[in-house]
Amino acid sequence: MTVAHLSDLHLGYDGGTGGRGRAEDVLRAFEAAINRIAGLGPELVVIAGDVFDHPNVTAPPIAAFSRAVRRLRKRVPGVLVAVTAGARDTPLDPSHQGPLAVIGALQSVEAASTAVRRIPLAGGKVAVTLVPHLAARRGRALKVGPDSAAKRNVLVLHGVVADGPRARRSACRGAPAPDPATDPVRSAARGWAATVPLGGWDYVALGSRHTRAKVAARAHYSGSLERIGPDPWEEATVDKGFLTARLDTGAVRFWPVEARAAVSLAPVDAADGGTATAARRLSEALAGVPGGIDGKLLRIPVRGLCPEDLAALDRELLARVRRRVAELRVDALPATPR
Numbered sequence: 128m129t130v131a132h133l134s135d136l137h138l139g140y141d142g143g144t145g146g147r148g149r150a151e152d153v154l155r156a157f158e159a160a161i162n163r164i165a166g167l168g169p170e171l172v173v174i175a176g177d178v179f180d181h182p183n184v185t186a187p188p189i190a191a192f193s194r195a196v197r198r199l200r201k202r203v204p205g206v207l208v209a210v211t212a213g214a215r216d217t218p219l220d221p222s223h224q225g226p227l228a229v230i231g232a233l234q235s236v237e238a239a240s241t242a243v244r245r246i247p248l249a250g251g252k253v254a255v256t257l258v259p260h261l262a263a264r265r266g267r268a269l270k271v272g273p274d275s276a277a278k279r280n281v282l283v284l285h286g287v288v289a290d291g292p293r294a295r296r297s298a299c300r301g302a303p304a305p306d307p308a309t310d311p312v313r314s315a316a317r318g319w320a321a322t323v324p325l326g327g328w329d330y331v332a333l334g335s336r337h338t339r340a341k342v343a344a345r346a347h348y349s350g351s352l353e354r355i356g357p358d359p360w361e362e363a364t365v366d367k368g369f370l371t372a373r374l375d376t377g378a379v380r381f382w383p384v385e386a387r388a389a390v391s392l393a394p395v396d397a398a399d400g401g402t403a404t405a406a407r408r409l410s411e412a413l414a415g416v417p418g419g420i421d422g423k424l425l426r427i428p429v430r431g432l433c434p435e436d437l438a439a440l441d442r443e444l445l446a447r448v449r450r451r452v453a454e455l456r457v458d459a460l461p462a463t464p465r
Contacts, residue, residue, distance in 0.1 A: 128253055130281060131164045132370040134175035134334030135351035137215065138188035141180075148453060149355075152387050153180075154191050156352035160369050160384045161195045165202040167382075169371060171248065172199070172206060175334025175349070176213025176260065176285025182225040183218075192230055200235045209246055210238040212259035213285035213334055217241075227259075243271060253277055253374070258284040258323065273327045279374045284323060285334040329374045338365050345377050353386045359454075360426045363389040387453055389424040390416055398431025398462035405432060406444050413448065425452045431462035 140153045164172060179188055196208055210227060217240075218225045224240040231238030237246045239257035246255040254274035263286065273280035325331050331346035339350035349370045354362045367386040372379045392412050397405030409427065413420055425448070429437065437459055449455045 128171060128249065128279060128374045129167070129169040130330055130332070130372045130374065131167065131169040131172045132175065132330075132332040132347065132349045132372060133160060133172070133352065134285070134332070134349050135177045135213070135337055135355075136174065137177055137180040137351065137353070137355050138192060139180040139184040140353075140355055149387075150188075152453070153353050153355065154188070156367065156384050156386055157191070158195055160352055160382075161199050163382055163384070164369065165199050167371060168203050170206060171253075171255065171281070172208045173255070173281065173283045173332045174208070174210045175283050175332045176211055177215040177334060178210060178213070178230070179216055179226050181215055182223070184226050189226055189229055193233055196230075196233055196236060206235060207246070207248060207255075208236045209255045209257060209281075209283060210236065211257040211283045211285055211334075212238070212240045212261065214260045217260045245274060247277070251277060253279045253281065255281045255283065258282070258286075260285050263323075271323050279329045280327070281374070282323070282325075282328045282331045283334075284331070286323075287333075287335055329377070330372045332370075338362060339368075339370070339381065341379075345372070345379075347372070347379060352384050354389050354424065359387075359424050360389045360391040360456075363391060387424055388418075388422075389426075390420065391426040392416075392428065394428040394430045394460055396430045396462075397436070402432070402436045402439050402443070405429060405436070405440055409440075409444060420448065421451050423452055424454045426456045426458065428458040428460050430460040432459065434459075 136157050137153055138157060139150065141150050178192065199206060210230065212225065212227045216225050216227050227238040227240040230236055231240065239259040241259060241261045243262045244257045246257065248255060254277035256271060258271055325343050325346045329345060333342065333346060333348045336348040337351040337356060340348045342348065347370055350367065352367050354367065366383050368381055368383040370379055370381055395405055395409045395412060397408065432440065445455065445457060
């Protein structure tokens with residue numbers, strides 16, 4: 128059986144910094160991933176949390192998810208989409224199940240919003256265990272293991288590998304390294320650790336990291352499909368996409384999905400010349416960006432300008448730049464000591 132693994136879709140994301148079209152970027156990346164997955168024809172698609180950017184998401188992102196699943200089901204009859212709730216999908220009020228309760232009612236979708244669920248596939252030969260954020264958060268002693276009656280087991284969990292005592296000891300010279308087979312997985316929330324060993328599963332689909340990573344031989348983060356979060360420039364050089372895994376061989380493959388390009392300029396030093404110098408140096412830096420700046424996420428650090436000069440620079444030059452890019456962030460840096 129082949130499993131397609133996505134996570135951290137953040138449908139409904141708006142960027143939070145005035146970026147134009149960031150919600151559309153996230154939706155476009157998701158639709159591109161689903162179209163590519165449909166061409167691969169996996170039997171199982173898992174989404175490891177943070178399907179939506181917040182629990183009070185409006186109707187359009189939910190409708191977009193529903194349309195994508197219908198298209199997938201049409202091209203891959205019999206496919207199952209298994210979704211577990213992340214911190215972003217989980218309402219603060221535990222009496223509310225959040226948006227995953229809505230999408231879980233769709234045909235071919237199974238979702239875990241508040242409690243651990245185990246979904247049988249292929250006549251019970253495959254078991255998919257979904258551990259939502261809230262279920263793990265409620266119980267420090269939560270223990271989840273593979274289904275011994277199933278031939279293959281898949282774990283879907285939104286959390287991070289714990290930095291427990293074994294991990295901290297490994298930083299010391301000669302200390303044993305953390306063992307992914309026995310070290311637990313910790314929630315994205317602080318202050319607790321759910322005991323979920325990574326060993327014994329045929330595949331562990333993890334979510335909460337926005338960059339893909341291999342944690343153990345059969346345990347992976349797929350990363351987000353777009354460059355999102357407060358600092359998307361941290362992911363400027365990171366390829367975005369999803370993973371597929373073969374449960375029999377353990378072979379894992381990354382499939383790229385085009386994401387919005389992010390560019391961070393070197394700091395523009397204007398301490399010795401004010402606004403005019405900053406504008407000239409900034410224009411030179413912008414002209415040197417490979418492929419230009421149009422449609423990109425652009426960060427410009429400016430060093431040594433007072434607030435009044437920075438405001439003038441914004442009116443004279445940055446306003447024109449802002450109209451060309453998808454998102455602009457200007458970081459005001461203090462002047463370099465002489």
